[in-house]
Amino acid sequence: MKRHLAFVLLSLLFTGCLTVPETGRKQVMLISSQQEMQLGFSAFQQMKKETPVSRDAAISAMVQRVGRRIAAVAELPGAQWEFIVFDSKEANAFCLPGGKVGIYTGILPITKDEAGLATVIGHEIAHAVARHGAERMSEGLLLQTGGGLLGAGLANSDPRTRVLVLTAYGLGAKVGRELPHSRAQESEADRIGLIYMARAGYDPEAAVAFWQRFGEHNRQQGGGTPEFLRTHPLDTVRVQQLQQWMPEAKANYRPQ
Numbered sequence: 001m002k003r004h005l006a007f008v009l010l011s012l013l014f015t016g017c018l019t020v021p022e023t024g025r026k027q028v029m030l031i032s033s034q035q036e037m038q039l040g041f042s043a044f045q046q047m048k049k050e051t052p053v054s055r056d057a058a059i060s061a062m063v064q065r066v067g068r069r070i071a072a073v074a075e076l077p078g079a080q081w082e083f084i085v086f087d088s089k090e091a092n093a094f095c096l097p098g099g100k101v102g103i104y105t106g107i108l109p110i111t112k113d114e115a116g117l118a119t120v121i122g123h124e125i126a127h128a129v130a131r132h133g134a135e136r137m138s139e140g141l142l143l144q145t146g147g148g149l150l151g152a153g154l155a156n157s158d159p160r161t162r163v164l165v166l167t168a169y170g171l172g173a174k175v176g177r178e179l180p181h182s183r184a185q186e187s188e189a190d191r192i193g194l195i196y197m198a199r200a201g202y203d204p205e206a207a208v209a210f211w212q213r214f215g216e217h218n219r220q221q222g223g224g225t226p227e228f229l230r231t232h233p234l235d236t237v238r239v240q241q242l243q244q245w246m247p248e249a250k251a252n253y254r255p256q
Contacts, residue, residue, distance in 0.1 A: 017029070020131075021075060021192070022191070022192045025188065028139065029131065030137070030138035030142075031134040033097075036098075037097045040097030040128075053086060054086065054087045055087075056105075062114060064083050065114070066121055067083035067121050068083075070125055070200050074126075076128055079128075082101065083103070084103070090104045091110055091217060095121075095127055097128055101121060101125065103120070103121070110214055112213070113206075114202070115203055116206055119194075119207040122192075122194065122195075122207075123190055125193065126192035126193040127189045129192065135185070143173045147170070150169055154166070175229070179229065186232045187241055190238055191241070195252050197249075198250065199252050200254075201253075201256030203255075204249035207249075211239050212239060214235060215236065215238075218235060
């Protein structure tokens with residue numbers, strides 16, 4: 001059993017290693033792009049059935065306009081771009097694999113204008129281009145396999161010891177790997193999105209202003225989750241990082 005799990009783990013490690021566009025970061029990828037996109041298409045169809053779609057033609061037109069400009073500079077082979085505004089007070093947005101972008105009306109008062117909206121859409125499209133969702137699934141498979149190996153190795157141990165060790169492994173994987181990696185992916189999407197919005201003709205400085213507004217929104221909402229338990233970086237950290245990446249973004253800026 002242990003040999004089998006070890007073989008599976010090694011096979012997974014050497015199956016797929018890709019490079020993230022723009023940043024050059026290496027990533028382990030165990031999910032095919034076709035599988036990933038099919039999941040995205042299915043999830044988006046289900047969401048359109050369950051979540052009200054905004055009937056505001058002006059807002060929809062603006063999202064379409066900004067979205068198309070960002071998509072034109074983002075390399076996502078096989079994408080079937082779709083930009084939908086969902087009627088929800090939640091200040092959020094997303095991009096599912098395959099180019100399915102959703103914008104909640106609750107974030108529009110914070111984006112304020114097209115440049116602010118370009119910041120959000122650029123960030124979300126960057127997640128799809130970098131295949132962050134598939135990367136998280138791949139990492140989950142590796143951690144699950146590692147837990148299986150550990151459990152098999154402790155099969156003859158005292159049950160209480162086995163439970164303690166496996167619990168520690170789970171917590172360590174969550175706090176020591178999954179959450180830091182999630183925050184790193186968010187930062188990577190910020191950086192790639194900044195480049196995309198600049199290439200699409202939006203002033204990248206607008207991204208800093210947006211995240212400052214978003215940070216103020218979060219402060220008004222309350223919540224004091226410690227940084228090491230967050231899936232996203234602190235808003236102040238995001239602003240600092242964007243300022244560091246600004247020279248790179250401005251080198252890609254093509255005003256329209």
